[in-house]
Amino acid sequence: MSSRDQISRDEVAHLAKLSRLAVTDAELDLFAGQLDVILGAVARVGEVAADDIPPTSHAVPLQNVFRPDELRPGLSQEQALSGAPASEDGRFRVPQILGEEQ
């Protein structure tokens, strides 16, 4: 594998910023290297695809799988929140969200 052709250090820094992760310079070097190896490995799949193999996003040749618009029982509020690290007033509680609003 050639190094650093899948993801750059700058791209990792950008992703870290988007995901609000504080990443040190040393970590950036480390993660960029590791991610590059992972992405490089995945990219090798593309190398075996010849012209006669069309790109696909699914392993099975299915389409139009639908369900009827019918209610199905879900979770209670208690069950829904049972795995949450923190909750309040029946809602999931998350740390302060910085800088953006959907």
Added chain:
Amino acid sequence: MTAPTLVDFDDVVERFDPMLGLEVHVELNTNTKMFCGCPTEFGAEPNTQVCPICLGLPGALPVVNRTAVESAIRIGLALNCDIAPWGRFARKNYFYPDMPKNFQTSQYDEPIAVNGYLDVELDDGSTFRVEIERAHMEEDTGKSLHVGGATGRIHGAEYSLLDYNRAGVPLIEIVTKMIPGTRERAPEVARAYVTALRDLIKALGVSDVRMDQGSMRCDVNLSLSPRDSGVLGTRSETKNVNSLRSVERAVRYEMSRHAGVLDAGEKVVQETRHFQEDTASTRSGRIKETSEDYRYFPEPDLVPIAPPREWVEELRGTLPELPWERRRRISAEWGLTDEELRDLVNAGALDLIEATVAEGAPAGEARSWWVAYLTQQANTREVPLDELPITPAAVARVIELVASGELNNKLARQVVDGVLDGEGTPDEVVAARGLAVVSDDGALIAAVDEALAAQPDVAQKIRDGKVAAAGAIVGAVMKATKGQADAKRVRELIIERCG
């Protein structure tokens, strides 16, 4: 942050051309969510309409709601779009807790409907064609509540609380192509487009399209270029525009703000802005992520959608009479001028009148009740006309009671008051309040004789042929019967008794 310099609107349109783009999100009124069987009802206790799929728990497998796809196709067809023969959902990845999956499932570059148009009617009766780029399916996000900030906004919040009841509710996003050539009418075109879209979707019956409840939301994209320069300006995207009036005001405000920035020789920043209902202004949000930042990729858990032709044609057959066709038909049937029709539409009375006519009332009577007395009552009660607690069927029944002579107009209004006050159906109000017209001649003759005896000089005048004097006696009889007599019959009886 300093307040932006705003340029007077007339000055803006003299020197700049606006380029308008509108993105409208419509929540479908399906029973269940887009990819799971959770209910979609508005206003439930938080996190009570959730399941492993919409909470993004490990191992959950989403399946597409067939009705939601049908609604999307019907919207596309009504907007004169081509329906894509094949398309996939994609994952839109972003780091924000309103989707517990950490991505939103959305048709990204393979929308189900493309290349349509909507002809919208402007205030002067002219038609403006808005080209539609696409309509695509996606899912709504959860609701965040920011705690600790002064205004419930993110800035200053200490933490946020998430309710995922809305996460996964089917959403259709309808995106216009850039709309050129609107000039000073840009705010009006924007409002007229959203109004027409709302009416269309309401007619299709696929959404409640309640802007006040968020089941229809509008984002306004706007840029300015110097008049006739052909240079495309940088656009801003204003979110949270949640009423028809706000759509118009947001466009107007952004035009004035952009012109201020350009006049100062600065560059407009490409950004998301938020509409402030109270001040009719916008404030800066985040600098927009580029679509690359969302790292879209095909959703591996969902298979492609390839609507067969027959299915699409079958759905085309279910399209209802479209609002503007219906308005044209009604206008012709009722003999309305364009202006009268527009007044009825603007007053929100058209549907109600039509429904009243459908219940058997003559159009003229139905119209008169809704635009006069009932509009008055709605104003007094400060509610929209269609939220008055009276049904078209009840109004039709009151009209029928008047036509058959069982009520006169004055009594009819009292019956309507009773219905509005929750006293029951018109017939129940008539019975409970004892409001029927006194049509029993015996009772009326007694009252007439009594009134004639009480005013012998008037009685004499009538006997002498001065029929006009009968008015005083009619008044006395109406008073004695508490308005429940048929005045015409009373007059006849007076002449008879004096004959």
